Amino acid sequence: MSERRPRQAAPVTVLLTPDGRITGWSEGAARLFGRGAGDAVGAPLTDLLDGLLGGTDAARPLMAALKRAAEGRPWCGVLPLPEGAGTGNGLAVACEPMTVEGGGAAVALTVSPPWAGGLELLSEAGRRIGSTLELHPTAREIVDVAVPRFADAGAIYVLERLLADDDRPAAETTAAGAGGGEAAGPAVVRRLAVAFAEDDPRGWSREFPVNEVIVYPPSTPYARCLATGRMVEFGGDTVQKTLAHRTGRLIEGLLDHVSLLAVPLVARGRALGFAVFSRKRGRLPFATADAALAAELAARAATCIDNACQYRREHRTATVLKSSLVPAAIAAPPGLQIAHRYLPARSGVGGDWYDAVPLSGGRIAVVIGDSVGHGVTAAAAMGQLRVAAHTLASCEFGPAEVLERLDAIAQDLHAAQFATCLCLVCDPATGRCEVACAGHPPPLLALPDGTVRHFAAPRGLPLGVSDRAHPPEYEQVTETIPAGATLALYTDGLVESRRRNVDEGIARLASALAASRSGTPEETADGVLALLSDQRGRDDIALLLIRPA
DSSP states (O other): OOTTGGGOSSOEEEEEOTTSBEEEEOHHHHHHHTOOHHHHTTSBHHHHHHHHHTSHHHHHHHHHHHHHHHTTOOEEEEEOOOTTSSOSSOEEEEEEEEEOTTSOEEEEEEEEOHHHHHHHHHHHHHHHTTSSSOHHHHHHHHHHHHTTTTOSEEEEEEEHHHHTTOOSOOGGGSOGGGTOOOOOSOEEEEEEEEEEOSSOHHHHHHHSOTTOEEEEOTTSHHHHHHHHOSOEEEEHHHHHHHTTTOOSHHHHHHTTEEEEEEEEEEETTEEEEEEEEEEETTSOOOOHHHHHHHHHHHHHHHHHHHHHHHHHHHHHHHHHHHHHHSOSOOOOOTTEEEEEEEEOBTTBOEEEEEEEEEOGGGOEEEEEEEEEEEHHHHHHHHHHHHHHHHHHHHTTOOHHHHHHHHHHHHHTOTTOSOEEEEEEEEETTTTEEEEEEEBOOOOEEEOTTSOEEEOOOOOOOOBTOSOTTSOOOOOOEEEEOOTTOEEEEEOGGGTOOSSSOHHHHHHHHHHHHHHTTTSOHHHHHHHHHHHTGGGBTTBOEEEEEEEEO
16 A cells, blocks of 8 residues: 555545445545445445554554444544554544434544644634633633544643632742743642543543642642643553542543643743643554644643633622622611612623712712723722712712812822712701712602602713812702602613613603602612613613602
Protein backbone atom coordinates (compact mmCIF):
# COMPACT_ATOMS: atom_id res chain seq x y z
CA MET A 1 0.00 0.00 0.00
CA SER A 2 1.38 3.39 -0.95
CA GLU A 3 2.76 5.60 1.77
CA ARG A 4 0.76 8.49 0.34
CA ARG A 5 -2.60 6.89 0.94
CA PRO A 6 -2.88 7.88 4.63
CA ARG A 7 -2.09 11.45 3.58
CA GLN A 8 -5.41 11.82 1.79
CA ALA A 9 -6.43 15.47 2.13
CA ALA A 10 -10.10 14.78 1.58
CA PRO A 11 -12.19 12.90 4.15
CA VAL A 12 -13.13 9.32 3.33
CA THR A 13 -16.67 8.08 3.99
CA VAL A 14 -17.75 4.47 4.38
CA LEU A 15 -21.25 3.21 5.29
CA LEU A 16 -21.36 0.11 7.46
CA THR A 17 -23.76 -2.25 9.16
CA PRO A 18 -23.45 -2.45 12.96
CA ASP A 19 -21.33 -5.61 12.64
CA GLY A 20 -18.84 -3.86 10.34
CA ARG A 21 -19.95 -5.01 6.88
CA ILE A 22 -19.57 -2.37 4.15
CA THR A 23 -22.72 -1.03 2.46
CA GLY A 24 -21.43 2.23 0.96
CA TRP A 25 -18.06 3.18 -0.54
CA SER A 26 -16.93 6.65 -1.61
CA GLU A 27 -14.32 7.53 -4.22
CA GLY A 28 -12.02 8.69 -1.44
CA ALA A 29 -12.32 5.26 0.18
CA ALA A 30 -11.39 3.62 -3.12
CA ARG A 31 -8.21 5.73 -3.30
CA LEU A 32 -7.31 5.15 0.36
CA PHE A 33 -7.85 1.39 0.46
CA GLY A 34 -6.95 0.64 -3.16
CA ARG A 35 -10.25 -1.11 -3.93
CA GLY A 36 -13.22 -0.12 -6.00
CA ALA A 37 -16.78 -0.15 -4.73
CA GLY A 38 -17.51 -3.45 -6.50
CA ASP A 39 -14.83 -5.24 -4.47
CA ALA A 40 -15.56 -3.47 -1.17
CA VAL A 41 -19.36 -3.45 -0.76
CA GLY A 42 -20.44 -6.53 1.18
CA ALA A 43 -16.97 -7.24 2.59
CA PRO A 44 -16.15 -6.90 6.30
CA LEU A 45 -14.21 -3.76 7.14
CA THR A 46 -11.60 -5.76 9.08
CA ASP A 47 -10.38 -7.34 5.83
CA LEU A 48 -9.47 -3.90 4.53
CA LEU A 49 -8.00 -2.59 7.78
CA ASP A 50 -5.62 -5.51 8.30
CA GLY A 51 -3.14 -4.23 5.77
CA LEU A 52 -3.57 -0.55 6.52
CA LEU A 53 -3.39 -0.76 10.33
CA GLY A 54 -1.01 -3.66 10.66
CA GLY A 55 -3.35 -6.35 12.03
CA THR A 56 -6.71 -6.93 13.67
CA ASP A 57 -5.45 -5.82 17.12
CA ALA A 58 -5.09 -2.27 15.87
CA ALA A 59 -8.58 -2.40 14.35
CA ARG A 60 -10.22 -3.71 17.54
CA PRO A 61 -10.93 -0.22 19.04
CA LEU A 62 -12.65 0.75 15.82
CA MET A 63 -14.87 -2.33 15.83
CA ALA A 64 -15.91 -1.56 19.42
CA ALA A 65 -16.65 2.00 18.35
CA LEU A 66 -18.85 0.76 15.51
CA LYS A 67 -20.94 -1.21 17.99
CA ARG A 68 -21.38 1.82 20.26
CA ALA A 69 -22.24 4.07 17.30
CA ALA A 70 -24.92 1.60 16.18
CA GLU A 71 -26.47 2.02 19.65
CA GLY A 72 -26.59 5.79 19.18
CA ARG A 73 -23.28 6.83 20.75
CA PRO A 74 -20.87 8.54 18.30
CA TRP A 75 -17.12 8.08 18.65
CA CYS A 76 -14.04 9.95 17.47
CA GLY A 77 -10.47 8.76 17.74
CA VAL A 78 -7.10 8.15 16.12
CA LEU A 79 -6.08 4.68 14.93
CA PRO A 80 -2.34 3.89 14.95
CA LEU A 81 -0.56 3.28 11.67
CA PRO A 82 2.39 0.92 11.27
CA GLU A 83 5.88 2.37 11.11
CA GLY A 84 6.75 3.66 7.66
CA ALA A 85 3.17 4.60 6.83
CA GLY A 86 4.23 8.19 6.41
CA THR A 87 2.82 9.84 9.57
CA GLY A 88 3.45 9.48 13.27
CA ASN A 89 -0.02 10.55 14.29
CA GLY A 90 -2.25 7.84 12.90
CA LEU A 91 -5.54 7.98 11.09
CA ALA A 92 -8.35 10.20 12.47
CA VAL A 93 -11.68 8.33 12.47
CA ALA A 94 -15.24 9.37 13.37
CA CYS A 95 -18.19 6.97 13.75
CA GLU A 96 -21.66 8.50 13.55
CA PRO A 97 -24.95 6.56 13.96
CA MET A 98 -27.53 6.87 11.22
CA THR A 99 -30.84 5.30 10.21
CA VAL A 100 -31.66 3.74 6.85
CA GLU A 101 -34.89 3.10 5.03
CA GLY A 102 -37.05 0.57 6.80
CA GLY A 103 -35.89 1.66 10.25
CA GLY A 104 -32.59 -0.23 10.26
CA ALA A 105 -29.38 0.98 11.90
CA ALA A 106 -26.15 1.86 10.13
CA VAL A 107 -22.90 3.67 10.85
CA ALA A 108 -21.18 6.37 8.82
CA LEU A 109 -17.40 6.04 9.11
CA THR A 110 -15.40 9.17 8.24
CA VAL A 111 -11.62 8.91 7.91
CA SER A 112 -9.46 12.01 7.60
CA PRO A 113 -5.83 12.98 8.17
CA PRO A 114 -5.10 13.95 11.80
CA TRP A 115 -4.00 17.46 10.90
CA ALA A 116 -7.33 18.10 9.19
CA GLY A 117 -9.08 16.92 12.36
CA GLY A 118 -7.00 19.37 14.39
CA LEU A 119 -8.03 22.30 12.21
CA GLU A 120 -11.66 21.23 12.48
CA LEU A 121 -11.30 20.97 16.26
CA LEU A 122 -9.90 24.49 16.52
CA SER A 123 -12.59 25.77 14.20
CA GLU A 124 -15.26 24.20 16.36
CA ALA A 125 -13.57 25.60 19.48
CA GLY A 126 -13.78 29.08 17.99
CA ARG A 127 -17.49 28.64 17.33
CA ARG A 128 -18.52 27.00 20.61
CA ILE A 129 -16.23 28.22 23.38
CA GLY A 130 -17.08 31.60 24.87
CA SER A 131 -20.75 31.74 23.92
CA THR A 132 -21.46 32.97 27.45
CA LEU A 133 -19.65 34.99 30.10
CA GLU A 134 -20.66 32.52 32.80
CA LEU A 135 -17.66 30.63 34.17
CA HIS A 136 -19.05 27.10 34.51
CA PRO A 137 -20.76 26.97 31.09
CA THR A 138 -17.53 28.24 29.50
CA ALA A 139 -15.52 25.45 31.15
CA ARG A 140 -18.12 22.92 30.05
CA GLU A 141 -17.86 24.13 26.46
CA ILE A 142 -14.11 23.48 26.50
CA VAL A 143 -14.37 19.84 27.58
CA ASP A 144 -17.33 19.21 25.27
CA VAL A 145 -15.19 20.28 22.30
CA ALA A 146 -12.20 18.15 23.34
CA VAL A 147 -14.01 14.94 24.40
CA PRO A 148 -14.18 12.48 22.71
CA ARG A 149 -12.67 13.91 19.53
CA PHE A 150 -9.30 14.86 20.99
CA ALA A 151 -9.21 12.93 24.28
CA ASP A 152 -11.09 10.23 26.17
CA ALA A 153 -11.42 12.51 29.20
CA GLY A 154 -10.95 16.16 29.99
CA ALA A 155 -11.29 18.52 32.93
CA ILE A 156 -10.88 22.24 33.62
CA TYR A 157 -9.40 23.50 36.89
CA VAL A 158 -9.24 27.17 37.95
CA LEU A 159 -7.30 28.60 40.88
CA GLU A 160 -9.53 28.90 43.91
CA ARG A 161 -7.86 32.21 44.76
CA LEU A 162 -9.28 33.76 41.58
CA LEU A 163 -12.78 32.50 42.30
CA ALA A 164 -12.57 33.99 45.78
CA ASP A 165 -11.87 37.42 44.18
CA ASP A 166 -8.51 37.61 45.89
CA ASP A 167 -6.24 39.58 43.56
CA ARG A 168 -3.24 39.70 45.87
CA PRO A 169 -0.02 38.67 44.10
CA ALA A 170 0.74 35.02 44.73
CA ALA A 171 3.26 32.59 43.30
CA GLU A 172 0.66 30.23 41.93
CA THR A 173 -1.18 32.95 40.03
CA THR A 174 1.80 34.04 37.93
CA ALA A 175 2.79 31.98 34.93
CA ALA A 176 6.53 31.39 34.83
CA GLY A 177 6.30 31.25 31.09
CA ALA A 178 5.20 34.88 31.19
CA GLY A 179 8.10 36.02 33.33
CA GLY A 180 7.22 34.81 36.84
CA GLY A 181 9.05 32.38 39.10
CA GLU A 182 8.26 28.83 40.05
CA ALA A 183 5.81 28.31 42.89
CA ALA A 184 7.03 26.39 45.91
CA GLY A 185 3.63 25.77 47.41
CA PRO A 186 0.75 23.48 46.48
CA ALA A 187 -1.86 24.31 43.87
CA VAL A 188 -5.34 24.94 45.27
CA VAL A 189 -7.82 24.66 42.42
CA ARG A 190 -11.52 24.11 41.81
CA ARG A 191 -12.82 21.66 39.21
CA LEU A 192 -15.22 23.58 36.98
CA ALA A 193 -16.02 20.93 34.37
CA VAL A 194 -15.24 17.29 33.63
CA ALA A 195 -16.12 15.00 30.73
CA PHE A 196 -15.53 11.29 30.09
CA ALA A 197 -16.19 9.43 26.86
CA GLU A 198 -17.78 6.53 28.73
CA ASP A 199 -21.05 4.60 28.67
CA ASP A 200 -22.22 6.13 31.97
CA PRO A 201 -20.76 9.65 32.38
CA ARG A 202 -22.97 10.24 35.43
CA GLY A 203 -20.86 7.81 37.42
CA TRP A 204 -17.70 9.70 36.60
CA SER A 205 -19.39 12.98 37.47
CA ARG A 206 -20.27 11.62 40.90
CA GLU A 207 -16.71 10.45 41.47
CA PHE A 208 -15.17 13.71 40.23
CA PRO A 209 -17.81 16.33 41.05
CA VAL A 210 -17.87 19.82 39.65
CA ASN A 211 -16.95 22.53 42.19
CA GLU A 212 -14.75 20.19 44.23
CA VAL A 213 -11.72 22.04 45.63
CA ILE A 214 -8.49 20.05 45.38
CA VAL A 215 -5.03 20.70 46.80
CA TYR A 216 -2.26 19.31 44.61
CA PRO A 217 1.22 19.00 46.21
CA PRO A 218 4.15 20.75 44.50
CA SER A 219 5.51 17.42 43.23
CA THR A 220 2.43 16.68 41.09
CA PRO A 221 2.41 17.47 37.37
CA TYR A 222 -0.59 19.74 37.94
CA ALA A 223 1.30 22.00 40.36
CA ARG A 224 4.40 21.93 38.13
CA CYS A 225 2.26 22.94 35.16
CA LEU A 226 1.03 25.99 37.06
CA ALA A 227 4.44 26.86 38.48
CA THR A 228 6.31 26.74 35.19
CA GLY A 229 3.57 27.83 32.81
CA ARG A 230 4.51 24.89 30.59
CA MET A 231 2.65 21.79 29.48
CA VAL A 232 3.46 18.59 31.39
CA GLU A 233 3.01 15.17 29.82
CA PHE A 234 2.79 12.18 32.16
CA GLY A 235 1.61 8.58 32.24
CA GLY A 236 -0.89 6.43 34.07
CA ASP A 237 1.58 5.55 36.84
CA THR A 238 1.31 9.14 38.11
CA VAL A 239 -2.47 8.86 38.14
CA GLN A 240 -2.18 5.64 40.10
CA LYS A 241 -0.04 7.33 42.76
CA THR A 242 -2.42 10.28 42.97
CA LEU A 243 -5.46 8.00 43.42
CA ALA A 244 -3.77 5.37 45.57
CA HIS A 245 -6.15 6.06 48.48
CA ARG A 246 -9.28 5.66 46.33
CA THR A 247 -10.83 2.41 45.19
CA GLY A 248 -13.81 1.29 43.12
CA ARG A 249 -14.73 0.26 39.61
CA LEU A 250 -14.57 3.78 38.22
CA ILE A 251 -11.16 4.45 39.72
CA GLU A 252 -9.86 1.23 38.26
CA GLY A 253 -11.25 2.34 34.91
CA LEU A 254 -9.46 5.66 35.21
CA LEU A 255 -6.15 3.84 35.58
CA ASP A 256 -6.65 2.73 32.00
CA HIS A 257 -5.95 6.33 30.97
CA VAL A 258 -2.25 6.01 30.23
CA SER A 259 -1.37 9.21 28.33
CA LEU A 260 -2.14 12.55 30.00
CA LEU A 261 -1.47 16.22 29.37
CA ALA A 262 -1.65 19.01 31.95
CA VAL A 263 -1.94 22.22 29.94
CA PRO A 264 -1.68 25.64 31.65
CA LEU A 265 -4.45 28.17 31.08
CA VAL A 266 -2.62 31.47 30.77
CA ALA A 267 -4.15 34.84 29.90
CA ARG A 268 -2.60 38.31 30.17
CA GLY A 269 0.58 36.78 31.60
CA ARG A 270 -1.22 35.13 34.51
CA ALA A 271 -1.92 31.45 35.09
CA LEU A 272 -5.63 30.95 35.70
CA GLY A 273 -5.51 27.19 36.13
CA PHE A 274 -4.99 24.21 33.88
CA ALA A 275 -6.74 21.73 31.62
CA VAL A 276 -6.17 17.98 31.81
CA PHE A 277 -6.64 15.70 28.80
CA SER A 278 -6.14 11.93 28.81
CA ARG A 279 -6.22 9.01 26.42
CA LYS A 280 -6.87 5.35 27.18
CA ARG A 281 -5.07 2.21 26.11
CA GLY A 282 -5.90 1.30 22.54
CA ARG A 283 -5.63 4.87 21.37
CA LEU A 284 -2.41 6.56 20.29
CA PRO A 285 -0.69 8.45 23.13
CA PHE A 286 -0.36 12.20 22.75
CA ALA A 287 2.28 13.07 20.15
CA THR A 288 4.07 16.33 19.36
CA ALA A 289 1.30 17.45 17.01
CA ASP A 290 -1.30 16.69 19.71
CA ALA A 291 0.61 18.76 22.26
CA ALA A 292 0.67 21.71 19.88
CA LEU A 293 -3.07 21.32 19.31
CA ALA A 294 -3.70 21.12 23.07
CA ALA A 295 -1.66 24.30 23.60
CA GLU A 296 -3.66 26.17 20.97
CA LEU A 297 -6.94 24.92 22.39
CA ALA A 298 -5.87 25.92 25.92
CA ALA A 299 -4.83 29.39 24.76
CA ARG A 300 -8.26 30.02 23.26
CA ALA A 301 -9.96 28.54 26.30
CA ALA A 302 -7.88 30.66 28.70
CA THR A 303 -8.99 33.88 27.01
CA CYS A 304 -12.65 32.88 27.42
CA ILE A 305 -12.11 31.83 31.04
CA ASP A 306 -10.33 35.09 31.79
CA ASN A 307 -13.28 37.01 30.32
CA ALA A 308 -15.65 34.94 32.43
CA CYS A 309 -13.58 35.57 35.58
CA GLN A 310 -13.57 39.31 34.94
CA TYR A 311 -17.31 39.27 34.35
CA ARG A 312 -17.79 37.30 37.56
CA ARG A 313 -15.78 39.84 39.57
CA GLU A 314 -17.63 42.77 38.02
CA HIS A 315 -20.96 41.08 38.62
CA ARG A 316 -20.09 40.53 42.29
CA THR A 317 -18.96 44.14 42.60
CA ALA A 318 -22.19 45.30 41.01
CA THR A 319 -24.20 43.09 43.36
CA VAL A 320 -22.48 44.56 46.41
CA LEU A 321 -22.97 48.10 45.11
CA LYS A 322 -26.57 47.32 44.28
CA SER A 323 -27.26 46.30 47.86
CA SER A 324 -25.82 49.62 49.04
CA LEU A 325 -28.04 51.69 46.75
CA VAL A 326 -31.39 50.60 48.15
CA PRO A 327 -32.31 49.55 51.67
CA ALA A 328 -33.40 45.97 52.25
CA ALA A 329 -36.39 47.24 54.21
CA ILE A 330 -38.03 50.57 55.03
CA ALA A 331 -39.53 51.17 58.45
CA ALA A 332 -42.58 53.37 57.88
CA PRO A 333 -43.65 55.56 60.81
CA PRO A 334 -47.09 55.05 62.41
CA GLY A 335 -49.84 56.38 60.16
CA LEU A 336 -47.98 55.72 56.89
CA GLN A 337 -47.58 52.76 54.53
CA ILE A 338 -44.61 52.56 52.17
CA ALA A 339 -44.02 49.97 49.43
CA HIS A 340 -40.76 49.97 47.48
CA ARG A 341 -39.38 48.08 44.48
CA TYR A 342 -36.02 48.07 42.72
CA LEU A 343 -35.42 46.22 39.43
CA PRO A 344 -31.87 46.38 38.00
CA ALA A 345 -31.22 46.60 34.29
CA ARG A 346 -30.35 43.31 32.58
CA SER A 347 -27.06 44.81 31.44
CA GLY A 348 -25.92 45.31 35.04
CA VAL A 349 -26.30 47.63 37.98
CA GLY A 350 -27.30 51.21 37.31
CA GLY A 351 -27.56 54.43 39.26
CA ASP A 352 -31.13 54.31 40.66
CA TRP A 353 -31.45 54.51 44.43
CA TYR A 354 -33.78 55.54 47.22
CA ASP A 355 -33.83 55.87 50.98
CA ALA A 356 -36.15 56.68 53.88
CA VAL A 357 -34.92 58.42 57.02
CA PRO A 358 -36.97 58.64 60.26
CA LEU A 359 -37.18 62.17 61.70
CA SER A 360 -38.38 63.71 64.93
CA GLY A 361 -42.09 64.09 65.58
CA GLY A 362 -42.95 60.90 63.69
CA ARG A 363 -42.03 62.45 60.34
CA ILE A 364 -40.04 60.73 57.61
CA ALA A 365 -37.73 61.97 54.83
CA VAL A 366 -37.86 60.08 51.53
CA VAL A 367 -35.16 60.56 48.90
CA ILE A 368 -35.03 59.03 45.41
CA GLY A 369 -32.35 59.61 42.78
CA ASP A 370 -30.90 58.48 39.49
CA SER A 371 -27.38 58.96 38.11
CA VAL A 372 -26.88 59.25 34.38
CA GLY A 373 -25.39 56.11 32.86
CA HIS A 374 -25.14 52.52 33.99
CA GLY A 375 -22.64 50.13 35.46
CA VAL A 376 -20.29 50.24 38.41
CA THR A 377 -19.26 53.88 37.85
CA ALA A 378 -22.81 55.21 38.06
CA ALA A 379 -23.59 52.94 40.99
CA ALA A 380 -20.50 54.05 42.92
CA ALA A 381 -21.38 57.71 42.42
CA MET A 382 -24.95 57.23 43.59
CA GLY A 383 -23.79 55.15 46.54
CA GLN A 384 -21.86 58.17 47.77
CA LEU A 385 -24.81 60.50 47.14
CA ARG A 386 -27.18 58.18 48.98
CA VAL A 387 -24.95 58.16 52.07
CA ALA A 388 -24.66 61.94 51.91
CA ALA A 389 -28.42 62.36 51.46
CA HIS A 390 -29.14 60.06 54.39
CA THR A 391 -26.78 62.07 56.60
CA LEU A 392 -28.19 65.45 55.50
CA ALA A 393 -31.78 64.32 55.94
CA SER A 394 -31.07 62.89 59.39
CA CYS A 395 -29.73 66.32 60.38
CA GLU A 396 -33.27 67.56 59.61
CA PHE A 397 -32.31 69.98 56.88
CA GLY A 398 -35.28 70.91 54.69
CA PRO A 399 -35.60 69.21 51.26
CA ALA A 400 -34.29 72.28 49.39
CA GLU A 401 -31.21 72.55 51.58
CA VAL A 402 -30.58 68.81 51.26
CA LEU A 403 -30.48 69.18 47.48
CA GLU A 404 -28.28 72.26 47.60
CA ARG A 405 -25.72 70.47 49.76
CA LEU A 406 -25.97 67.33 47.59
CA ASP A 407 -25.25 69.46 44.52
CA ALA A 408 -22.04 70.72 46.13
CA ILE A 409 -21.03 67.12 46.89
CA ALA A 410 -21.87 65.99 43.34
CA GLN A 411 -19.48 68.64 41.97
CA ASP A 412 -16.61 66.60 43.48
CA LEU A 413 -17.81 63.23 42.19
CA HIS A 414 -15.92 62.85 38.93
CA ALA A 415 -17.63 59.50 38.34
CA ALA A 416 -21.06 61.13 37.95
CA GLN A 417 -21.77 63.39 34.99
CA PHE A 418 -25.00 64.47 36.66
CA ALA A 419 -27.82 63.01 38.74
CA THR A 420 -31.51 63.69 39.33
CA CYS A 421 -32.97 63.63 42.82
CA LEU A 422 -36.20 64.32 44.68
CA CYS A 423 -36.42 64.91 48.43
CA LEU A 424 -39.67 64.82 50.39
CA VAL A 425 -40.44 65.19 54.11
CA CYS A 426 -43.84 63.84 55.15
CA ASP A 427 -45.82 64.21 58.37
CA PRO A 428 -48.12 61.14 58.60
CA ALA A 429 -50.41 62.88 61.12
CA THR A 430 -51.52 65.50 58.60
CA GLY A 431 -50.36 64.12 55.23
CA ARG A 432 -48.45 67.38 54.76
CA CYS A 433 -45.31 67.10 52.61
CA GLU A 434 -42.45 69.45 51.86
CA VAL A 435 -40.94 68.73 48.45
CA ALA A 436 -37.89 69.82 46.44
CA CYS A 437 -36.76 68.42 43.11
CA ALA A 438 -33.49 68.38 41.16
CA GLY A 439 -34.48 67.43 37.62
CA HIS A 440 -36.28 64.25 38.70
CA PRO A 441 -39.50 62.92 37.08
CA PRO A 442 -42.58 64.42 38.81
CA PRO A 443 -44.41 62.37 41.45
CA LEU A 444 -47.95 61.16 40.72
CA LEU A 445 -50.85 61.20 43.18
CA ALA A 446 -53.52 58.51 42.72
CA LEU A 447 -56.75 59.64 44.40
CA PRO A 448 -59.43 57.31 45.82
CA ASP A 449 -61.89 58.26 43.06
CA GLY A 450 -59.61 56.78 40.41
CA THR A 451 -58.16 60.03 39.09
CA VAL A 452 -54.40 60.57 38.97
CA ARG A 453 -52.68 63.95 38.95
CA HIS A 454 -49.21 65.41 39.29
CA PHE A 455 -48.01 66.06 42.83
CA ALA A 456 -46.53 69.53 43.25
CA ALA A 457 -42.76 69.34 42.75
CA PRO A 458 -40.85 72.35 41.43
CA ARG A 459 -38.36 71.63 38.67
CA GLY A 460 -34.73 72.35 39.48
CA LEU A 461 -31.39 71.66 37.84
CA PRO A 462 -29.99 68.11 38.19
CA LEU A 463 -27.23 67.65 40.72
CA GLY A 464 -23.69 68.36 39.57
CA VAL A 465 -24.40 70.36 36.39
CA SER A 466 -24.24 73.91 37.71
CA ASP A 467 -21.20 76.12 37.97
CA ARG A 468 -19.57 75.95 41.40
CA ALA A 469 -19.35 79.72 41.41
CA HIS A 470 -23.11 79.98 40.87
CA PRO A 471 -24.75 77.14 42.81
CA PRO A 472 -28.45 76.54 42.18
CA GLU A 473 -31.16 77.49 44.63
CA TYR A 474 -33.81 74.78 44.86
CA GLU A 475 -37.42 75.74 45.48
CA GLN A 476 -39.35 73.98 48.22
CA VAL A 477 -43.14 73.67 48.11
CA THR A 478 -45.80 72.21 50.37
CA GLU A 479 -48.38 69.63 49.24
CA THR A 480 -50.74 67.24 51.01
CA ILE A 481 -51.46 63.53 50.48
CA PRO A 482 -55.22 63.12 51.04
CA ALA A 483 -56.55 60.22 53.06
CA GLY A 484 -56.78 57.08 50.91
CA ALA A 485 -54.56 58.52 48.17
CA THR A 486 -51.27 56.99 47.02
CA LEU A 487 -48.18 59.01 46.14
CA ALA A 488 -45.85 57.41 43.59
CA LEU A 489 -42.15 58.30 43.37
CA TYR A 490 -40.20 56.63 40.57
CA THR A 491 -37.18 56.81 38.27
CA ASP A 492 -37.23 57.33 34.51
CA GLY A 493 -36.62 53.65 33.79
CA LEU A 494 -40.29 53.06 34.59
CA VAL A 495 -41.66 55.65 32.18
CA GLU A 496 -39.13 56.12 29.38
CA SER A 497 -38.19 53.71 26.59
CA ARG A 498 -37.02 53.74 22.99
CA ARG A 499 -40.61 53.25 21.83
CA ARG A 500 -42.18 56.12 23.76
CA ASN A 501 -41.17 59.43 25.30
CA VAL A 502 -41.35 60.39 28.97
CA ASP A 503 -44.76 62.06 28.75
CA GLU A 504 -46.33 58.97 27.18
CA GLY A 505 -44.66 56.81 29.81
CA ILE A 506 -45.98 58.96 32.67
CA ALA A 507 -49.48 58.69 31.19
CA ARG A 508 -49.15 54.89 31.13
CA LEU A 509 -47.96 54.92 34.74
CA ALA A 510 -50.97 57.03 35.73
CA SER A 511 -53.29 54.49 34.09
CA ALA A 512 -51.52 51.62 35.86
CA LEU A 513 -51.84 53.39 39.23
CA ALA A 514 -55.55 53.97 38.66
CA ALA A 515 -56.09 50.34 37.69
CA SER A 516 -54.24 49.02 40.77
CA ARG A 517 -55.42 51.55 43.37
CA SER A 518 -57.83 49.21 45.21
CA GLY A 519 -55.12 46.99 46.68
CA THR A 520 -52.61 47.57 49.44
CA PRO A 521 -49.47 49.57 48.55
CA GLU A 522 -47.59 46.28 48.14
CA GLU A 523 -50.27 44.93 45.79
CA THR A 524 -50.40 48.21 43.91
CA ALA A 525 -46.62 48.16 43.40
CA ASP A 526 -46.78 44.62 41.99
CA GLY A 527 -49.73 45.57 39.79
CA VAL A 528 -47.98 48.62 38.37
CA LEU A 529 -44.85 46.63 37.49
CA ALA A 530 -46.95 43.89 35.91
CA LEU A 531 -48.85 46.37 33.75
CA LEU A 532 -45.63 48.09 32.70
CA SER A 533 -43.63 44.87 32.24
CA ASP A 534 -42.43 45.94 28.77
CA GLN A 535 -40.35 48.65 30.44
CA ARG A 536 -38.19 46.17 32.33
CA GLY A 537 -34.64 45.32 31.28
CA ARG A 538 -33.26 48.35 29.43
CA ASP A 539 -32.80 50.57 32.48
CA ASP A 540 -32.98 50.38 36.24
CA ILE A 541 -36.39 50.87 37.80
CA ALA A 542 -37.10 52.25 41.26
CA LEU A 543 -40.63 52.73 42.59
CA LEU A 544 -41.89 53.93 45.97
CA LEU A 545 -45.56 54.19 46.95
CA ILE A 546 -46.58 56.23 49.99
CA ARG A 547 -50.10 56.03 51.43
CA PRO A 548 -51.51 57.45 54.70
CA ALA A 549 -52.69 54.53 56.86
